[in-house]
Amino acid sequence: MDGNTSNGVRLAKACSICRRKKVKCDGTRPVCVPCRTFGLPCKYEDTVRRRKKHNPGENVHELEQRIQSLQDELNEAHASKRRRLPSDEDTGPEHVQPSEASDLELLSPRNGTAQTYFRDPGRSRPWRRRVIYH
Amino acid sequence: MDGNTSNGVRLAKACSICRRKKVKCDGTRPVCVPCRTFGLPCKYEDTVRRRKKHNPGENVHELEQRIQSLQDELNEAHASKRRRLPSDEDTGPEHVQPSEASDLELLSPRNGTAQTYFRDPGRSRPWRRRVIYH
DNA sequence: GCGCTTTTATCGCATTGACG
DNA sequence: CGTCAATGCGATAAAAGCGC
Ligand SMILES: [Zn+2]
Ligand SMILES: [Zn+2]
Ligand SMILES: [Zn+2]
Ligand SMILES: [Zn+2]
Numbered sequence: 001m002d003g004n005t006s007n008g009v010r011l012a013k014a015c016s017i018c019r020r021k022k023v024k025c026d027g028t029r030p031v032c033v034p035c036r037t038f039g040l041p042c043k044y045e046d047t048v049r050r051r052k053k054h055n056p057g058e059n060v061h062e063l064e065q066r067i068q069s070l071q072d073e074l075n076e077a078h079a080s081k082r083r084r085l086p087s088d089e090d091t092g093p094e095h096v097q098p099s100e101a102s103d104l105e106l107l108s109p110r111n112g113t114a115q116t117y118f119r120d121p122g123r124s125r126p127w128r129r130r131v132i133y134h
Numbered sequence: 135m136d137g138n139t140s141n142g143v144r145l146a147k148a149c150s151i152c153r154r155k156k157v158k159c160d161g162t163r164p165v166c167v168p169c170r171t172f173g174l175p176c177k178y179e180d181t182v183r184r185r186k187k188h189n190p191g192e193n194v195h196e197l198e199q200r201i202q203s204l205q206d207e208l209n210e211a212h213a214s215k216r217r218r219l220p221s222d223e224d225t226g227p228e229h230v231q232p233s234e235a236s237d238l239e240l241l242s243p244r245n246g247t248a249q250t251y252f253r254d255p256g257r258s259r260p261w262r263r264r265v266i267y268h
Numbered sequence: 269g270c271g272c273t274t275t276t277a278t279c280g281c282a283t284t285g286a287c288g
Numbered sequence: 289c290g291t292c293a294a295t296g297c298g299a300t301a302a303a304a305g306c307g308c
Contacts (some may be wrong), residue, residue, distance in 0.1 A: 010284075022297090050284090158306085265280055
């Protein structure tokens, strides 16, 4: 990770890449440091902070149906949870926007670049307190 | 010293063979050196590292949330419908669409780049509670 | 070939500025 | 002033790869 700009300062707008990766964006233009490091196309989208947009009173039926369906799904999921199916691997969270079909985004890791690491028997504690749970 | 045989250089992505054998992959395309040496079919799979869900095939929480959201929407829609404003004044459809961003590589903090940026007025206390992962 | 350490990336959720 | 959405920390799962 970056581990440098984390001083409690939050930028008003992060670039698309950093937003997706949920990492700190330094905000430098035209390419932020994280993006430059990886040679990624940094872009600052013009985000219009729109509050929750409620649908007009036309899709009530649709919504009701959706709820019904979801309720059913949840019910089934609850039941399924108890059973604990053997071969069932959950891919993981993948939520973007309920607009269209979401393509499988391939956040290809580094192909070719390497990073140098060093053996370190002892580690120094940063100023941040580290509580290890679980 | 000269190469990356085993000197603190770790690739972000190793080929399937090397990964399976747990040996160092040099990362050369299309066939890495280890694979070439043994005449093995080198292949770099495009796999995105994803966090696994602790509960297999169970999105109960997500579903519940969705239901809640939908319920709220429906409720509001009902109320709005009853009100029925004289003129259809809508804020306008505005969604945050990341759209593309097909190529996303990694972020390497290895480069010790000291960036000097001034902080904005208004700091807050770093009191973020530790998030407990599953 | 594999146990286990080192290192990195992903993502749950705390925080907070902005909206209405 | 109540909420929502955007930012980003930090926990921790996953991957690379050493050494036996
Ligand atoms: Zn950025
Ligand atoms: Zn960027
Ligand atoms: Zn290889
Ligand atoms: Zn190979």
